Amino acid sequence: MQTLPKALALLANEGVAYLYPFFTTYRGDPLQIANRLHFSDKHTPMRYGVIRLNPLWSAGLTKPLTNPTRFDSKSMPKPNLGINSTLPKTGRGIAPMLDAEVISSLQNARIKNLVKLRNRRPRDRQKVFIAEGYRAISRALEKGSVPEEVYFSPDWFLGENEPTLLAEAKEKGATLFELTKIAFEKVAYRDRPEGILAVFNQWSHYLDELKLSNPPFLLIAESIEKPGNLGTILRSADAAGVDAVICCDPVTDLFNPNVVRSSTGVLFSMPTVMTSSLETIKWLTKNGIQTVATTPHTQTYHTEVDMTGPIAIVMGSEQFGLSETWLNACQKQARIPMAGQADSLNVAMATLVTLFEAVRQRNLAS
Secondary structure (H helix, E strand, O other): OEEHHHHHHHHHOOOOOEEEEOOOOEOOEOOOOOOOOOOOOOOOOOEEEEEOOOOOOOOOOOOOOOOOOOOOOOOOOOOOOOOOOOOOOOOOOOHHHHOOEEEOOOOOHHHHHHHHOOOHHHHHHHOEEEEEOHHHHHHHHHOOOOOOEEEEOHHHOOOOOHHHHHHHHHHOOOEEEEEOHHHHHHHOOOOOOOOEEEEEEOOOOOHHHOOOOOOOEEEEEEOOOOHHHHHHHHHHHHHHOOOEEEEEOOOOOOOOHHHHHHOOOHHHOOOEEEEOHHHHHHHHHHOOOEEEEEOOOOOOEHHHOOOOOOEEEEEOEOOOEOOHHHHHHOOEEEEOOOOOOOOOOOHHHHHHHHHHHHHHHHHHHO
């Protein structure tokens, strides 16, 4: 396989090129000419197969490309199809290869439903959520989470690995849908879509099901308000190697698109429990796990608190910090030293600092 500019440059010098996107075939004839040519005006590399057959369709490319590493639709040599020549119509992009239904109408019921899934009530009613982007979906598949549906648009792809990911999702049981560029822009949550979006079933984890290390290492987040912070907290917890994240008295839901996005796919691998503070305190006491409350209202720095044993670090909400329930229940309190006027860090940043102090101590102890 060659990138399109290089492949065209090679064959243009010989006077003829045959192109088919992503191994598409036409009416069962092996490797004959397939879909419409599709070029990018933003110099995005795209994968095309190049074959040599008896002429079914000749592009008549006799003008070599002077700069094969950069191209656009205006600088490409124009194909000479002849008066009666046509390109076979097999659908858009890579849909035929993947046996994907093509959706172009913004009024399609699936398009409308994907837009609704940005909101919590439709998500909870259908017990599903959306994950967008190559990294999140690939990590989901790696961890055994198979989407129910995958929507894609090659016009938005950023790299060359998306077709492989789509084929893997299909092989594992996902239903694929190809969207036009405008249709995908309609359903995408990101400002700059990556051209791939999946619908997953929701799940639940429970305290008594958690698998704890020896000694246990947990993170508790009370009433986190901003989805982006919760997703970043999950990502930090994964990096620090905690056993699980326990979200107490949650304000935002775990499957908010911004939680999924900012977790960069960690959501699919980090055990996360949504429960109440009282239930969590009872469970911690039963399992002999001590708690460290992070608060600016103490004189003890986080580096001075022993976090080498069975421990749960407790972080409070962005606006109010920890509740009296947790401040009274925790055996230890700690604060991060602040040299400037601010008396606290963003909760996601404070979580990262505190977690990795615990990691430092535990590594030294072991």
